Structure formats: C-alpha cells, structure tokens
Amino acid sequence: MPNPTSITSGIRRFKGPWNETTAAHLLRRTMFGVKRSDLAYFLKKSPKKAVRELVYASDPIPSAPINNYNDDKYTDPEIAAGDDWTMSLKYDGMNNGRRKNSFKSWWLGLMINQNRSLREKMLLFWHNHFVTETNTVDNALFCYKYNTLLREHALGNFRELVKAMTTEPAMLRYLNGYANSKKAPDENYGRELQELFTVGKGPGSHYTESDVKAAARVLTGYTVNYKTYTSSFDPNRHDEGDKQFSAFYGNTVIKGIKGKDAVAELDQMLDMIFAREEVSLFLCRKLYRFFVYHTIDDETEQQVIQPLAKLFRKKDYAIQPVLEELLCSRHFFDPANNGSMIKSPVDFTVGLCREFDVAFPDAAEYADLYGFWEQVRNQAAGLQQNIGDPPNVAGWQAYYQLPEYDKLWISSDTLPKRNVFSDRMINGGLGRNGKKVVIDPVAFAAGLPEPGDPDRLIADSVHALYSVELPMEELQFIKTNILLSGLVGMASDHYWTNAWKAYQRIGSSGSSEKVPLDPKHPMSALRANDPAVRFEPDDKTAKNTVTNKLKALYRHLMDMPEYQLM
C-alpha cells in the first residue's frame, strides 16, 4: 500500500493554480504568518514572480538596537536613551544584560515588522543551523554582530557564510575556537563544522575522528579581542604542521603555513569539505525539513533533494537559486503539504501578531515598543523557542529529532499555553504602562470581502487563519453557535447581517440609525411593524454585539487544533 503521506510531484515548476490557498501556503512557509495586505500583493503576481521577489528581495540591513533599558537602577552613561548601543565598546555588569535583552527584543521586532522577503525566516533557519547561545556568548555586541552576519549572508553564499561564521567572535566564544591553540587544541568547532554545519551525519557522510582533529589543527590561532570586540588570527598560536585528512576527503593533506598567511589553510579546508557532495545534500535536506515537511522518503530524496543538491553545487553554493527552485516546485505547492507542519512557537506568536495586524506602539515610544516585543519573545520562549538561546549546539529538537520532529513543539505543557496566549491576545491583550497590544477582531473582519454575510465571514476567516479546510458541519456549528446565538436555519443569517450593518453605520456616521431589514428576507414586508425592526440599537449595544461575537469567533478558531498547523 502506498504511504498516504508520500508526495510524488517533483521539482518541476509549479504552474498554478495561483490563488489564496497556494499564495498563503507560500507566505506561511517563507514569512511569519500571512498578512492580508501581503497576500493581496502577491496574488497580483505569478507564482514565479512571487517566489523570486521573496528570495531576491533587496532588504536593507535594519537599524541597530537602541538603549531602551535605562531604568530606576541604571542609566547608561555613554549611550543616551533611544540611541544605538552597538557603537559602544564598553561593557560591564550593568549594561551587558540590558543590552542582551534589548538585542533579543529588537530581533523579535524585526520578525514582526519583516519586509516582503525570505530573509527573516532564513535568519531563523541559520540561527538554528549555526547555533550560538546568547547566555553562553554572554556579550551583547558579539550577539548583535553574529545576528548581523547571519542577516547579511542569509540569502548569500553558503560557503562564504561558513567561512565567515568560522571566525565570527560569537562562534569562537560559543564553540571555544578562541581557546584552540597549537599547545592546547580544542576540537569543538572542528567537530561541529563537519557534524552539524557542512557534511552532517547523513548516510553519505564518513568523516572520521582524525578529520575532527585535523580540522581543529587547521583552526588553531583564532582569538577574540575584548577591546575591539573583533576576532583576529595569532600565527604564534597556530599549528604549523601538515594536516592529514581521511579517505572521505580523498586523503587530502593541508600543508602547514607559517605566519599570517596561515589563514589560507581555512580556505583550503573549506575547498576540501565543499568538494563533498554530501554538503549540498545535507543542507538541502535541512532546508526541505524547514520549509516543506519533516520526513524525507526515498521518492522525495530522488525527486527533490538530489536535483536541488545538484543545482546547489552547480551554483557554487549560492543559496538563492536553490530556494527559488524548491519554492517554485510542484512538490512545494502540492496540496498534500498544506498544513503539514506544526507552527514553531515563533511562527505561532509572531505569526499571530502579523496575521491580525496587531498594532504596536510607534517607534517614538521605543521603551514600550521594546517592552511589548519582549513580551511576545517571552511567550515564544515559554513555548520552548527562546530566540537567541537554542537549547544546545544542535538547535531546537523539533527541527531534527526523529521521528517526532515538529510534534515536539506540542506537549501537555505547551498546548494549553498556546491557547492561553491566543485567548489573551483577543481578550485583554498584552499590557504595559497603560498601553495595550491586542487583536482588533472587528478590524480584521472588516478587512475580509463580505463580513456581513455570516457564511462568507466564517469561510474567509478560516481561509485567512488556517492552512487546512474545515468540514461544512463545523462551519455551520460555528455560525449557529457563535455568530447567531444559537439561531438556526438560513433565514436567521440576516440577524448577523443586520448586526454588522448596525455596527458599520455607527462607525461611519458616529451615531446609530434605524437599521432596515434585509429586503431579501422573506418576512421583510410583513415585519414592517415588528419591534425587532423598529429596534434601534444604541451605539454601545451594536458595538458590543459585533465585538463579542467576533471575539468569540476568532478565539474559537485559534483554540482549535487546526490553528497550530501551517
């Protein structure tokens, strides 16, 4: 019997249909949540153009994090409130923790305010690939620089990214490269470079323990400077001997180089590593798991992974062509992939804020703005994805752990927490200094094509928020129990329609007016004298009715298991 979860459509180009379902699938996987405005924008393009725009977007490097952290106990003597602190080279026990916090909140803010680009999602991918932990690196500037490096290379060249990351101060700190010297070799980075970053541990990877040792020797001599907060190469600490690699690397010998030129050994080693096909296969599998589905069966390995890896090699490890090929493929758009992933906590929390277009304070109120970003970040952390601090060097388990993969995001602890968060975002919202960050359910509904029609309102809301369909009886249940207060039958629909109209008129004229009965209703002529028709809701009542029902609608939709899928 064929495996029902198997997909046979290959890497050939997707030709459509290009509609809300397929476009939203692309955006859910490449950005965080689907904003209605983004969906409308990309629907006007072809799938190919949409993918190219996301992959090749010219996305300027954002302005740096600022001092949001002056408080009762501390005022930064060097960096004024609201100013960029990444210019500072002075670190102490008072400012480092505050700046680390500022950095992480700023990053979360960049996710919420992302441009129409794949970059922020790829940044998360690379962060999970080249893990460093803010807590371990323990310097805000190193963490910011590491993050900026990832952002600059997120859609660049993988090989160059590996090279840059190898000598990045945060990574030298995190995997002890700074302590790796001729006298006291430290194999940590030399191992992870192969096991986690390049050739991996897949079936085609056969590097040996001696390769780990040889790589560590190549990497001796790099240090971190705590005055300039940069890394440098110290030839005196470098192992000048020859480095012999195993048969897996064609028994390559990297000749020891003396003096400053020894940095060329790293280039030679990367040439050697990137000559292994396994690098391209390993990375394409990881991209597939991140963007498409957790399991790679033989069919997918042959039809998707291998062609992608071949392209990756052909393009000399340029990342964009591979992503374009994957995201433009029939395989990616196969309907069987809709809802096939469980949202990561970042997808869940940031996505929620984005798809409901939740309003945050203006940049001028930066202390509150950072404060709210921090709250969202803490929510994601509570759901077991603390950006900047993955659990270990391998990244978050949900991205690699067989056989559960993304199911690991959902536990008896995190599922109720997810529901509590979405409930809170629609009930009271997040609060700070008397300000609120909360979903406006009425504004969201008003942005849908026909909010006055209860069937359309529910169907369009479901399409806007879910990656899967709901059965008809479920849609009916929602209509009857939420929008119509238990009223049944088609003839009851106008009660919602009239409530919506009553609300709209208040909104447009500032005062309530008599609401005429829907002329399509069979009873309209007879009920001219009906007090129900004469009834003129006061502003408060009309607003209250519509708001409460829409709150209940979206609370319910977000509490359903379907909302956890993407």
Next chain:
Amino acid sequence: MKRRDFIRKTLPALTLPVVLPSLVHGMSFRAWAGSPLLGSAARGLGEGRVVVLIQLNGGNDGLNTVIPLGSYDAYHAARANIAIPENKILRLKGFDQTGLNPAMPEMQWLFEAGKLAIIQSVSYPQPNFSHFRATDIWLTGADAGQILSTGWAGRYLDERYPQFPRNYPNPDMPDPLAIQVGSLVSPALQGPGLTMGMAISNPNSFYDLINDKSEPVADSRSGDQLAYIREMAVKTDQYAGVIKAAAQKVTKQSDCYPAANKNPLADQLKIVARLVAGGLRTQFYLVSMGGFDTHARQVEPTDPTTGAHARLLAKLSEAINAFQDDLTLLGVGDRVMGMTFSEFGRRIQSNASGGTDHGAAAPVFVFGEKVQGGVIGQNPSWPDKLTVNDNIAMQYDFRSVYNTLLESWFLSDATTAETALLKKYPSLALIQQHA
C-alpha cells in the same frame, strides 16, 4: 396571614410594573417564597445539587406552549390562524384555566406527577426584541440597558469557587464547575476573567472520549499532525479523565430516549444524566435547542396542532421526559432541577404568514423530583383592542427564577446570590420546602 396579604407585603421588593397576581382570571398562583428558614443554616445541604438550563434559541412562542384556556376566546381572536383548537389543548390537573400544547403529552404527565412547575410571563422591564441582545440579557442577567461582560452563573461560580481556575481541580472540587453540552461554552458561564465552564460541544466527541476513539482525520500529512494535536488536547484537558470515569460508572440509561441523532436535545440531556449519575459534582449543565424563531408557518394551516412549532415542542417534551425518567432510574432525581428559557416570547397576535414575531414575556418550565409542582402566576391577559405591537406583560423577573435556584436549591446565602445577580430578587416557591 391570608395568602393575598402575604403577596402584597412581599411584592414591593419587586419594583416592576407588573399586574399583581390575582384571582381575576381564576388562575391559581403561588406566593413569593423568600422563606427565612432557607438561610445559611441550611448551607451544605445544597451540596451535590445540580441545575440544568435548557435554552430554547430563537424566542419560543409561549402563548402556544402554555395556553390560556380560561380566556380561550381572547386567545383565539388574537391568533386565529395558529390557535390550537380548544378541545385539543392538554389539561393540567388542578389548574383548569391553563393548558399545554398537544405536542407535549409528556409534560402533562410530569405536571400531573408534581414534577413540573410552570411560571407564567417571565421577562424583565423594557424587554429587548433583538435576538442577540435579549440572549445576552438572559445569559448575563443584565438589565435592559446594562451591558455585562460576565454571566450570571459565572458570577455565582466565581463567588462559590474563588480563584478558579488557579488550584483547580482539587480534592474539594475535582470536577468541572459547569458543563455545556452541544455548543460552545455559554456566556452565562463567563467569569470575571475566564469562563467557569467547559464544553462538550459535540455529543459524538463525548462518546469518542469515553470509548477511547478519536475523531477521524484525513490520511494525510496534515491529518497526521492534527490527530496528534487532538490527542494531546485530550490528554491536556484536566477534566477529560474525570468525565470519562464518571461516564463509565453508568452502564444503563432509560429506554425513553429516542435513538441517537433523532432529538439533539435528548442526546444532550442523556449525557447530562450520565455525568450526574456518574458522580460529577458539577453544579451547572447547559443544553440548548434551536429553531424557535417561528416568523412564518409555525403551524400547518390545515391542522394547527402540527407543524414546525409542534415538532419543536414535541422534541422538548420527549427529551425532558426521557431525562427525568433516566434521573429517577439512576437514583439521582432528587439532586437535579431543570429549567427552560428562551430569549423572549412572541407577539400576542399572529402574523399573516402563519407565524409570530418577536415578543416579550413567556412561560418558564422548572422540573424535577423536588420541584413544587403547579402553575405560578396567572394567565397572560391583554386589552380587548389588541394591536400587532401588544406584548405579554411581565409577571416575574427572570432573575427571580435564577435567585430561586441559587437560594432555594443550591441553598447559597443571600449575599452570594445577590453578588451573582447584582441585585436582590425575591425567590419563588418553586422548590419543595422540605427539599
């Protein structure tokens, strides 16, 4: 003290423009209860008692449900095209001025057995004619001009079980405080922060739970993920275990229930009976049925005892009877008090399409082994020159019924009831005094 004097003395608490219950129409009625004996001394006796609220969505036509036999001519004149023929109206033993729609023979039996009380003309001042707003008023216990964000039962439960859901479930209250069956959790159960209730929104999901079955999902990538999340949701639900355990203690239920999916209200009440008998200490169960918004053709023109409204009442009557029979069979009848309500009644005059438009006051049924059976209040009456806009005047505030359930059934103290209902309301003599 003569009964009438007693009524007049106690009525001022009710500052509402109602016609005093009187004997003008020959109707019997009951005094306001307000018995001082049922105070805090009796607290604790109410433990284990249950209230079942049956919501009739759409606005039930009270006048064709509980029919004023004593003024049949006026009744017939107001709604000739839908009036139930006099000889078909079901008689109520001991109350010859009032009868029931012929679709409800079971309710007639229950009345005869003393297990049914009928409260006439229940409403509130300045009644609202919008389904949504009127429903909110009934569920939140608000005045006509008052918008409340909490429900009346939710406020009671918040008072009774402070700090919920923190530290719940616990040994003193291991069970859900309230359970909604058949729809989403009612606004009636909304507490100050969170809802105080839980929902078994689909009866099938209840049987899936107790039979360890899961809702079928598509055999696909997303279906596999969905099945996992649902499974986790059940595991996570702190009450799934107690509900399952309670249900499994009951292996036999009444034969009076119709087959599954024939009568949704009966399906819902069957679950309620099972959970009550299974030992849950849940105080409120809420169930509902829809379809009462009968603007057109509520009766068959050729036979007004049949048609849409009759079918609804027949289901209601069948479901309540089966439920009551089941509770007795399961030995828990003395713990349960049921109540029906609808967001409003319908107009006195029928319309030309053989239906009725949104109205005001309507009767409420209260049933149970410990109910003080009978008719409370008088038949509704109206002026001879009736217009299409005339409505049935209120005799009893719906919050008086709620107050009775809280004070005389749950035996909660007056302060708790007043906190829940936001004002003091007089109780009605709905519950047997020795109950």
